[in-house]
Amino acid sequence: MPSFFNFEQGSESRGGLGTESSPLLGRFRAVPDAQRIGRRNSNRQSLFGSFTAGRGFGYSRVFGDADDSDEGDLLENEDLGALRRWGRAQRDLWLEPKQAAVAKLVDKWWTRWAVLVFLPAALAVGWCALPFPQYDLPDEDGMLFRLDEGHKIPGHGEARAELNFWFFLFVYYGFYNITALMWITKVFNIYSLNWWPESFGFPLTVSIIATISIATPIPIYCVPETRWITSHNTAWICWTFFTMSMPLIVASIMLLYHERHLSLRTSLSETQRIFTSSWWTGDTETVAGRDRPRRPNVQQAAFDPDAPLEVALATDNVHRTRAQALALRKRWLPASFLRFIWFCSALFIGMLAYVVGEAYAETYLRTLPHSTMQTIVYVYTWVITVHLLDGLTGWILGGNEGERVGSYPLGWIFKLYFSLTYQTYVRALYARLRSPSQFVYLQILSSSFLIILFPLTMSKPYHYVLTVLSINNQTLSAYQKFAARNIYIRSLAECVSMLAFLGSILVLHYGANKDVYPYFAFDRVADGPSDGPLSGDxxxxxxxxxxxxxxxxxxxxxxxxxxxILWYGWKMDVTGEAKQDLGMWPELLPTGVVVMVHVLQNMFFSIVRLRFH
Structure with a gap:
């Protein structure tokens, strides 16, 4: 099978480049090739420079140097043809990302914007603009929409047309599920773990899961008694949540099958047994059993030479029991498996966030209109929820060695995921603002928070307070690196979400799917009569x-x-830091694009009105 999501397994070496000069990439340490670095031309400068050694993420200037041969392959052999060179360049960006290719792409602002902003927005808008086969609603009393007394239409509107179920299932929902599975796969790829069985391979495994996800709703739709379930967006979102959980289940089963949850896994050879205590103890089962004493040592403080024999034996049995219990704990909780559990926990929280967001948006839109106070409570409750989930996930992933997962690139991706989740909710709220003054107030609050509070969080006193409260244990330089990263990710999320929102307004309000997305039809009666605090234009x-x-x-x-402000105050180059991250971890580029497309699809999927023909 050709390599599709392969990775080079590194090592947790404790010397040389394996300790401080190379950061953790998931479970393994990314160690540059020393021979390639040795061939570096002293007259040639790297694309982005390097981190300083005291920042906790120092690494050599390997951008453009570590993969010089790969970059040269794209320029030599002109007989390959333009199409073949283009295909190889795309492979080096998306399937098997190379440092040199990604660093060259993100070095220019227009190519960086094209790939990180315009591309995911265009993919999401193009997906929701796919024209649905539609049918007229059954005529009821000569009216397409009937507003009975006391009937309240939800804020996302009622269905205006019946849809073709098979087009929705195989095309619309199929693309949505494939994107979700790709997001899970790329996150596993950053963690340096293939979630699919090696004997099956990725194409077959993902095809089986995709087939299950598409085939399961068919009998529910075909049975008249259960067909009503298919008209609820939340039911489809929950099924996608289960589909995205399948890779986690498969990966867990594989690790349990191979006994990765045990410290005792591999048998000792006869040669290995010579150099271990198993030669005398007869333990031939595992490497983890080597050098284990035949009987536990009795601590000097617990030994009483004047005690009777029965007491000494009882004390010895107590220590033996404790040692056996400790050995059992070591057998069942190896560090690698604990790290995998933390990783799955972070991934589960991320998947759960959009299910909760869908239920929250459904509740909010079905209970319109709201007073100003109710709107404030709804909005800031969701804001607090997103930031709490973001903070919990960031704590789980960490960024330093030994901190649970301890993966900086995974923290980068999940920060983007939660930032964009928050921004998509804000953008969707724009479609229900009633006057320019509401836009002004919202923007004043947002810009003030960004301009005033964000620079304050970069300051040394703020970091000192976090350190005293044991909230953050990073050095000041490492903490500022994270803060600069968060500012760039927030700006990226704002740009992508706004472009997708503006594009969706155009194609859904004027396009063929206007009746499929009544949320963008802008019918003022959709919220019912406005009360005092919400009155406006x-x-x-x-x-x-x-x-x-x-x-x-x-x-x-x-x-x-x-x-x-950050540049003149702390000499922090936000864009430069982001380019360094993308160049050092090239897998961030395809994973970030897939994550952004998936979150934008969630925003559109939550407001589509499903009524099947």
Missing amino acids: GYDFGLTFYASIVTFACELVAAWIVRR
Whole structure:
């Protein structure tokens, strides 16, 4: 089988480049090839420079040097043809990312924007713009929509057309599920672990899971008594959650089958037994049993020479029991398996977040209209929930060696996931703002938070307070590195979500799927009569589109101001730090794009109205 998501398994060596000069990449340490680094031309500068040694993430300037041969392969052999060279370049970016190829791509601002901003937004908007086969709703009393007394239409609108179930299942939902499985696969790839069985391979395993995810809803739709379930978005979201959990289940079963949860796994050879105590004890089962004493030592403080023989034997049995219990714990809880459990916990929290978000959005939209106080409670409850889940996941993943998972690139990806999850909710809220003043108030709060509070969190006193409270144990330079990374990720999430939102307004309001997404039809009656606090000019397409463009411009200006403050105040180059991250961990590029497409799809999937023909 050709390599598709392969990785080079490193080692946890304790000397040379394996300790401080190379950061953790999932379970293994990313160690540059010393021979390639030795061939570095002293007159040639790297693309991005290097981190300083005291920042906790120092590594040599391997960008553009470690993979010089790969970059040269793209330029030599002109007889390969333009198409073949283009295919190899795409492979080096998406399937088997290379440092040189990714570093060269993200070095220029226009290529960086094209890949990290425009590409995921275009893929998500193109997916939701796929024209559905539609049928007219059954005519009821000559009216397509009937507003009975006391009937309240939810904020996302009611179904305006019946949809073709098979197109939805195989095309619309099929692409959605494939993107979700790709996200899980790429995250596992960063963790340096293949979740599929080696005997099956990735294509066959993912095809089986995709087939199960598509085939299971068919009998539910075909049975009239259960067909009503298929009209609820939350039911489809929950099924996707289970589909995304299948790789975790498969990976756990594989590790348990290979006894990776045990410290005792491999049998000793006769030669190995010569150099271990198993030669005398007769223990031939595992490597972990080597050098184990035949009987536990009795501590000097617990030994009483004047005690009777029965007491001495009882004391010896107590220590023996304790030693056996400790050995049993060591057998069942190896560090690698504990790290895998932490990784699965972070992944589970991330998947659970969008299920909770879907249920939350459904509740919010079905209980409109709301007063100003109710809206504030709804909005900030979700904001607090997202940030708590983000903080918990960040704590689990860590960024330093020995901290649970201890993977900086995984923390990068999950930070992007939660930042974009928060931003997509804010963008969807724009479609229900009723006056320009509401856009102004929202933008003032957002920009003020970014310009004033974010630089304060970079300061030395703030870091000292976090250290005293035992909230953060990083050095100041490492902490500032994380803060700069978070600012870039926030800006990236704002740009991607806003472009996707503006594009979706255009293609869904004027396109063929207008009746499929009544949320963007901007019918003022959809919320029912407005009460006092929510009264205003009423939302419409013009207000939402043009006010959102102005808001986007304000966000870009605020992000530029913050970056200048960080540069003049702390000499922190936010964009440069992000380019270094993407160049050092090239797998961040395809994984980040897949994550962004998946989160944007979640925003559109939550507002599609399902009523099947």
